Amino acid sequence: MKDNIVISKATIDRLPLYFRTLKQVEEEGVIIISSEELGRRIGITPEQIRKDFASFGEFGKKGVGYFVRELLRNVGEILGLHRNWNIAIVGVGHLGWALANYINFEGLGCNLQAIFDIAPHIVGRQIKDIVVDHFDNLEAVIKERHIHIGVITVPNSQAQAVVDRLTAAGIKGIWNFATIKVHVPEGTCLVNEDLSMGLSSVSYYLTRQLPEK
Amino acid sequence: MKDNIVISKATIDRLPLYFRTLKQVEEEGVIIISSEELGRRIGITPEQIRKDFASFGEFGKKGVGYFVRELLRNVGEILGLHRNWNIAIVGVGHLGWALANYINFEGLGCNLQAIFDIAPHIVGRQIKDIVVDHFDNLEAVIKERHIHIGVITVPNSQAQAVVDRLTAAGIKGIWNFATIKVHVPEGTCLVNEDLSMGLSSVSYYLTRQLPEK
DNA sequence: TAGATTGTTAATCGATTAACAATC
């Protein structure tokens, strides 16, 4: 890896995509892949890919291509996927429940370790191998299970309060699905996810594709 | 609205965010809002907001601000949210089920009109006010209920086949949650959603925040 | 060696920020 790594924001945003695709490629048994072929699979130009990879090291062999396994390990390390983050989901609505079951946390170097809610008919229930804890026990459970990242899937009205409790308890990484702007202390990583945006995009492009009747 | 609307890609990507925020602002009863105040609420600079809004019309009053209702209607129209798109979800796994229940389709000018699956214990079940149809009836139901947009929440291995069936049946808008590159015919809008990317981002920033033990 | 493909530098393109005139 290079001494002075400066990875542009645009490149960082593509890293998870590279990681996921390289993983699929590796599973297919591919040992070496060219920027050309990888680009075809992702839908990115080969030049872009070479530029991105060059920004954090020299993993390719000129005239040959990139070693999939080595590249995958490096992209994973840059993303911090070797750090084994412990995850807690807060809020077992439709979305929280789906995320708990749907996301392949292990494949992303994460372990789902705790799930919180306040509803009596949900607390105590088991999801995968996790028993849902009451939100009142947040601090104790976070400490006990060394939780690093909190996933916010509570209603908008509760989101800021939940984030405050989490950060006060020492959580430094928040993955937020609430659609309001939440504030976090300096030094806390906040990533917002907004599912409605994708559908709006489809609507936008479709509107231009299909003229008004 | 301007005669020759040229809205940059970056602006388009922000439109859904503007729409959602303006809607919240409107619900609070705010009539006029400045770029300054709106910027604070979204976390975007006022200059950026003015530039974005100016690119598709003149909705502000100098020295005053923007009329929330008028602005909201215009952003919504640009996004095509007045078109009343009919939506079908294909695949009732954890995610498909959550989306059916969680997404506020009406608020985005969309009506969830059909849900498909192949599992016998799922077909026929009711989700919200929709009875799950068998995937075999895809073409008939799409025609009957005038479906415009298909949401793909099937396993990766099925995604391309499902997309092919949908586009063959005349669907021109696809919102895809499968994490493989699917191909669509010329003239079809494809928007990919990848839930794992957000978590990887948290991991990346957290890694830089918390040095290796 | 010849062919292929990387890594890097230069050129282009697009998006953001800064500044300010216009005007409510």
Place this chain on the structure above:
DNA sequence: TAGATTGTTAATCGATTAACAATC
């Protein structure tokens, strides 16, 4: 009128594309 805030132009910044030398 004076203060406020938009809309627009110019300057800066960052990202992508093109080209090609290096080298496996």
